[in-house]
Amino acid sequence: MSHNQKNSKAWLQSYVDSPEKQQKLYRRTLFIVVMSQIFGGAGLAAGITVGALLAQDMLGTDRYAGIPAALLTFGSAGAALLIGRVSQRFGRRIGLAGGFLTGGIGAVGVIVSAITSNIYLLFASLLVYGAGSASNLQARYAGVDLAKPAQRATAVSIAMVSTTFGAVAGPNLVDVMGRFAVSIGIPALAGPFILGAAAFLFAGLVLLAFLRPDPLIVANALADRQVIDKSQPIEKQSSNLAINNRGIIVGATIMVLTQIVMTSIMTMTPVYMKHHGHGLREVGMVIGFHIGAMYLPSLVTGILVDKVGRTAMAIASGATLLAAGILAASAPSDSMLLLIVALSLLGLGWNFGLISGTALIVDSTHPSTRAKTQGTVDVLIALAGASGGALSGMVVAQTSYAGLSFAGGILSLILIPVVIWSRSNQKIKEIS
Incomplete structure (x- = not known):
């Protein structure tokens, strides 16, 4: 066994052996999830508010105004599957941060499509932007990994309440971001996606930097210990x-x-x-x-x-x-x-x-x-x-x-x- 593997086993074992460390990590994880959810909610709501209007403006008709919402949903569905599998293999930190960062890149693509009036780039970018929405929804599970059975629903609810702050702030900043966009030479309707890009990228970076030790990896080790102890x-x-x-x-x-x-x-x-x-x-x-x-x-x-x-x-x-x-x-x-x-x-x-x-x-x-x-x-x-x-x-x-x-x-x-x-x-x- 290499030195790194020994160190890896040692830190994990220290959490398995200490209920106090588990509870401390549970509270820390919830706090980090809340931070990411506030920003994630802002990114999600800002984009959804004007996606249809941007498509309508670029196409000159409202016949296809429903396409952005559909693309966001399908992008979110595909990303949910990927985030779940990546999280299972590498932990919540990589899965959720990857989803938010991908969503941020999608938002940047939307801004570029508005500047260049490229409708195909807009549709492709909205599909990618849906990854941020998937991460926003799945982050509620990260706070639950280390919760005791009688804390689980409460942990989910804390993550959901924190999403509200961003979700309420996002649509209310649409006008402000629109004026800011015009001031730097970008179409007004792309303004909320500047907020969306910043919010999703920041949420991803918060998780990448601070969601460690990874709650799912620790929860896995705890479950393995229980199986050995109980051997049913x-x-x-x-x-x-x-x-x-x-x-x-x-x-x-x-x-x-x-x-x-x-x-x-x-x-x-x-x-x-x-x-x-x-x-x-x-x-x-x-x-x-x-x-x-x-x-x-x-x-x-x-x-x-x-x-x-x-x-x-x-x-x-x-x-x-x-x-x-x-x-x-x-x-x-x-x-x-x-x-x-x-x-x-x-x-x-x-x-x-x-x-x-x-x-x-x-x-x-x-x-x-x-x-x-x-x-x-x-x-x-x-x-x-x-x-x-x-x-x-x-x-x-x-x-x-x-x-x-x-x-x-x-x-x-x-x-x-x-x-x-x-x-x-x-x-x-x-x-x-």
Whole structure:
């Protein structure tokens, strides 16, 4: 064994042997993840806000204005798969930092495409920019690697709350960045991507410099130690594996369904409001409340998921989304208050589903396969969001906004039998 390998084993063993060092690293990891998420949220929101407008401006038509959102989503889905696999092999630090830095390069490409009026470069760059979005979502798992079972949902919620600061700041800096861009001879709509590039690159550098020792590598070593200590019989191990597979299916189903329902109704609400005479200010207010409800309740949700249980909060997610769909379907088109309440409930139901589903995935995976599984699940979430957004327009065209909202509410009820199925033959251990 080489000197380097001995040193590597020694530092890792020092964490395995010391619960105090593990908790210290857990708190440090959460702090670093929070820092990266604040910047990552700003980069994500700034780009999404003006991507469609930039394409519209460069093409001179709004026929293809939906392409940037689709490219971002597909880029995010592909990157989620890669980040999960790279993280599994080399650790969270390399996987997440690589995703953010790639997203930053994509943002630089968008700026260059705006200066040169190259639409093909714009579309290619938006695809690459999606990697930053994937890292932003997967970073929530890094804070959970060293969390005790009863801390997991709370750790996820801390990462999500920190994303809010950037996500709220990003769109509000669009005008400022637009004026700054013009002052240095760049088209105004490329301005927010200057912020996006700086934010993603900074988030990547923070993780690259400070996310060490790597939480996933330490979690893997801890899991290996537990297997040696407990050395279970083969029958017991295979029984646990079945429970884990079921937990992964249930966690993924919860997150995919909530993503479809939330994205489809959210996508068509601005269109519905515009058709009924609401201005951009009112649309911005409703979507602002919606985004706030998606992230701000996270800390409370995390504590509830840890204390009340994953199952109860997944059922609460289905019930909240049903209430949102029924209210959005029945609210008079001129009632701002009811639309705000409906979209806030929609965000809250999504929040319940994402945090309870994420906690279930972490509960049901071994660190040796966890990052790869999480990456695959995040691909499904990204594709569910893209499908929900794309199909929502068709549903409204065939029926109405009320028809879409009602259908979304009914679809969310599937969560309840899925959760009951998960409890049927072999009860998944509930953390409470």
